[in-house]
Amino acid sequence: MHRVLISDPLSEDGIKPLLEAADTEVIQKPSMEKEELLEEVAKADALIVRSQTQVTKEVLEHGVNLKIVGRAGVGVDNIDLDAATDNGVVVVNAPDGNTISTAEHTMAMLMSMARNIPQAYHSLQQGNWDRKKYVGVELKNKTLGVVGFGRIGRVVTRRAKGHRMNVIAYDPFLTREKAEKAGVEHGTLDEVLAQADFITVHTPLIAATHHLINKDAFAKMKDGARILNCARGGIIEEEALYEALQSGKIAGAALDVFEEEPAINNKLLELPQVVSVPHLGASTVEAQENVAVDVSNDVMEVLRGGNAKQPVNIPSIPEEMQDKLTPYITLSEKLGAFLGSIVRGGLNNINVYYSGELTDVDPTPLTRKVVKSVLQLFVGNRVNDVNSYKIAKDKGIEINEQKTTSTKGFTNLLTVELETDEETRSIGGTLLNGLGARVVRLDGYSVDVIPEGHLISIHHKDQPGAIGRVGSLLAEHDVNIATMQVGRTDIGGAAIMILTIDKEVGPECQEHLAHVEDINRVQYLKL
Template sequence: MLRVLISDPLSEEGIRPLLESEDIEPVIAPSLSHEDLLREISTSHALIVRSQTQVTRELIEHAPNLKIIGRAGVGVDNIDLDAATERGIIVVNAPDGNTISTAEHTMAMLMSLARNIPQAYHQLQQKKWERKKFVGVELKGKTLGIVGFGRIGNEVAQRAKGHRMNVIAFDPFLNEEKAEKAGVKHGELEDVLKQADFLTVHTPLIEATRHLINKQSIQLMKPGARILNCARGGIIEEEALFEAIKSGRIAGAALDVFEEEPAIDHPLLSLPEVIATPHLGASTVEAQENVATDVCYDVMELLRGGTVKNPVNMPSVSSEMMDKLSPYFQLSEKLGGFLSRLSEGTLERVNVYYSGDLLDVDTMPLTRIAVKGILQRHMGDRVNDVNAFRTAKDKGIIINEQKSTSTKGFTNLIRVEIETDHEKRSVAGTLLNGLGARIVQLDQYSIDVVPDGHLIVIHHMDQPGAIGRVGSLLAEHTINIATMQVGRTNIGGEAVMVLTVDKEVEVDCHQKLAGINDIKQVQCLTL
């Protein structure tokens, strides 16, 4: 009998597939003490949790029979993924179960914000009847700006269209064709900010999206616009939103999430123009059932020898294959991450080419890791080694892998190529004996760069003094150059300069570099 421990409260309907399985013994034991949890996990084949149970390395080490950990929800920050992966334990989550719930909550907040419903009800509770105080606005004909057009953003858009709103959306993976198919207008972030009467965010919280809606963003918006956040606290800079509402530039906000929760005494809650709920986006009976059911099916499938739909960590591979592939893991991810930060436009295709020592091994795990490195620029930890292909497919991105006998003089070579609706870019890398990972080619230019730390990539004309002017400007900003590589195809033509520096390049320095004579493009990134 396969033993499945459920250590957090879950919907009974959601776990019914487990309860009705003849070959599975479900053990429902929420709120266990630490000692009892260690005892129960020692004989369990699977563990299902929500956010209460902390699945630590210690807990995993006390589970010799554990094959899978299921998280009934999206976030897995309460699970030690490294410890699970080291033990070959698959971790799964339920990324789609709360899509409808969150979209509907967003629409409820949108309408409440437009018509001042919570404020009016509060006044009635105070035995006041003040109709003139709560004159709202209609949704019909207004523009809803959506930042982040994944499953939830798309669901919100379809509902907004039902209210005869105009919808404009921005997403790094959205282009004109995809937007047209969804029946919305495609725009860059600035377009969305400028046109929105209501702005709603539906992105993951990663470094690139933290405080994405800030003082500068709000200044681009229409006076009197309204802002919603039912995604993640931290996407909106709360202090900037507070000041914008207080000054009257923003008419109001609807918030389900905050940077720090619980947010009982948050300054935003003191403003009458703000309505808020305590992180209820996924709090429906159906959503709770869905996430539990999704995880239960994955757990049962794996325990019975099948494959899972929503893996979070990398599945185990044979030790022999791991010995051959593991040296290339970091190189593959760095190549993908490096190239994604240089490319512009909507990603449409990823091509990965292998040669040399990699001809006789299954390179699919390396391709998956390269794709993860590419997608993480915009999606952060939502994309991982295992779900990278599925995520790319969901975004309409084609993945292609090829092998070649042409090594261009290297024992091993990986070349990653990105095609967007604007351009095609490529980068190649190798492992040098004793020296580790190296980038050896960028587009048509030969270089030799360690893919790590702070880098500056400069496209320039091959003219006397260009390198000197770059070095002098960096010195003025107390930025020390660690290494410099220059690649060119012909004397006096276009060339590329790649520098590794000791600290991050600030915006002011970046702008000055771009203004130097003979400099065509400057891109700064950190790996």
């Protein structure tokens, strides 16, 4: 008999598969104190939570019989994934269950903001009948800017087009071909900000999207634009939004989420232009049931010896392949992160080529490492070895894995190639005996670079003085060069320079480098 502990309130209909299973005992104990949770989890084969229970390292270590932790929702911020992996516990979530709920909520917030419905209702409750004060705007023929074109962004788009809105979308993975197929205009972030009458954000909250909509972003918007956030608090810089609303630059905001929740004392709530609710995007009967059903099914599958459909933590490499593949794990991640940091355009294909001794084993675990490290730059740490393929598929990115006989003089060679709608770039790496991971080729140039720390990649013309000018400029910005590698095709032709430096270079220094004579392209990255 499998013992399943449910420590947060869940839909009874959603956990019906568990309740009706003859081989499963369900223990429902929401809102337990820490000591009781530790006591109960020690007897459980599975643990199901929402956002209230904190599944810490201590909890996981007490769960000596735990095989799986299920999160009835999207995020897994309340679960220590590393500890789960260390303890051999599969973690699953339900990323699709609240898509419709959140998309419909976004449209409800959009229309409420456009027609001033909450404000007018509140005024009516106060005994006022003021029709002129709450004149709104129509959605028809207005432009909706969608920042983040994932599952929810696409569903919102279909509903907006039903209101006869024009849609322009931005997403790091969205190519012009994919946008055309979806019936939307493809745009850069700046183009979306400049053209949209309404802007809705549907991105994860990661370092790259924290305060993505900031003071500079508001300055690029139309006067009188309106903005929505039903994704994650922190994507919009709240102080900048407050100033934009106060100045009249932004006509209205619809907010489901805030940087700090509960947002009881948030000054944005004092503004009459703001429509807000307490994080209700996934709060529908159907969504709560859907996520519970999805997680319940995965829990039963794993407890019965099967594979989860929505795992989010790292699986172990099969024992028979560990000796061969384990040394290449770091190299795979570094190559993907290096190339993903410098490639431009919407990603179409991730190609990974293996040669030498690596052709004797199934290198798929390494490919997953590559895909994960590339996607994490755009999607965040929710991407891991297990779900990276699914996320790539959802975003229309094709993954190709190929074994070749060409080793280019190395015992083993791992080559990563990224194809975007703007360019194709490649990087090759190997393991040098006793020296660890090395980048040995970049875009066809031979180099020898340790893929770690602060680096600058520079495409330039092979001319006398080019290297000296770069060194002098970095010195002016108090940046010390640790190592330098230069590769070229022929004398006086195209060349590449890769510098390892002691600290980060800021945007100003990068801008100055880009304008140095004979320099064509400058890209800073940190590994």
